[in-house]
Amino acid sequence: MADPTDPPLVVSNLKKIFGEETDNASEVIANISLSLGHGEIVSVVGPSGCGKSTLLNLLCGLTPRTAGEIFWYGGTSTGMPKRAGYMLQKDLLLPWRTALKNVTLGLEIHNVPSGERIKRARQLLDTIGLNGFHDYYPSALSGGMRQRVALARTLANEPEVLLLDEPFAALDFQTKLVLENDMARLVRSQRRSLLLITHDVEEAVSLSDRVVVLTHRPARIRAIHEINIDVDRTDMMAARESPYFTEYIRSIWSELEVQRRT
């Protein structure tokens, strides 16, 4: 049913109302349509509480939708396709597993043989800058390191599509920048697709090919910006130094600002 030439993810007229049958039904998402192409990085920004995380949960099939269609590779599957990986602001590492064993979790679930999964996890942790920390428990790692392990866990299943919900929001600025660079490098070099939910406009602009701006709850699409910054897109500092960068930031901010006053 799924055609590899189809875009990884197409969402059309998605709608979500919580507590539909009750008196205090609340409409969180009014109408959202968007698409994510091969090798594309798309960010979704919106005012806080606008239903960004709900959107991601709908896409993963963790929350049932009220109306609309979600096409993964052209097919309408319910739930999360095998080729997608998911990561949240909370690292959600299992405290009883070492960094290495946390990374192998998804591989264990998919019955990858033990030798193979350890080899793959070690490789991933090394590329993500955690050599020497493989056998540490999460409680002994810093916030940035933990989030790196979480990223490695997401990448271990070799997903073609990554769905990330504010993955770096809890980190300090420097750590965040370094991780964004690593993320861009890993995603772009392997032509993966990435849908990033964030409230950080700078993060969205510096990382993405396209930024989708949502309105207040119930969320609709307010604007879509194609980001054309003529620099190496795996270098977050270079993107920030580009003259176009501030323009994008300003116009997206204004779209968020206007809504705050209304």
Next chain:
Amino acid sequence: MNIERRDIASAAVDVSSDATLTVPKPHRRGRRFRALRGNVLVLACQIAVLVVLLASWQFATANSALSAFLFGSPSAIWGFLVQMWKDGSLLTDTRITALETLLGFVGGNVLGTLVGLALWYSRFVSRVVQPFVVALGSIPIIALAPICIIWFGTGLVSKVAMATLSVVVVALITAYKGAMTVDVDQINLMRTLGASKGHIFRKLIIPASLGDIFAGLKLTVGFALIGAIIGEFMSSSEGLGHAIFKAGSLYIIPKVFAALVVTIALALCLTYVVGKIEKLLTPWRQH
């Protein structure tokens, strides 16, 4: 890791302090020393409290301010302890009560934990079972003692049954609570990794519940001991409960206290062992 790192750092400072005497002492050693001194101080105070209590008890009974017949005295208790040790009853009574407690403790916890965790699997079954669990939990264990004696006899089995019954409901509830309070995001993450319900149960629910399960274990050591002793009170020919009951009926108060001291020591030993096992099985937790 932080601790290990600091150790490496302080070791490095140690090396350099050999070379240059001006380097100040590493902070880490100072802190560790202060922690040790704190522990020693607590222990010293605990011993002091005990000594003051025992001394005033001894003093009061020796001066007839307290009746030695009704209240016993530390020296008389010690005398009975020595006597019980010499005639061998101390060891046999302790051994039999420890065995009853241990079997009931293990049996009740295995049963309760298995059922409690299994209830995670089905919201429906857990709702059906809930009132029965509450009902079972509200029965005073002592009310079951006569039935246990009738059903299982006056030997070991009835005491094990009593200990098991004292433990099982608490074990069930703590394990169930542990399983049900696992972070929803954590479960969702497992689902997005493609985990089946069985995967989630084995790789997330069971290890995540270990903290609550061990809290339950520490709590139920005492309950198992109480159950075994109540069983011995009802009908028995040996065990610490039997010794307490017999000495009490004969108004030999110091002997009652002597057997109580042994019971307390047994409880402390068992709790200590459970704590050790917890450390061994959950090395990732900071105890």
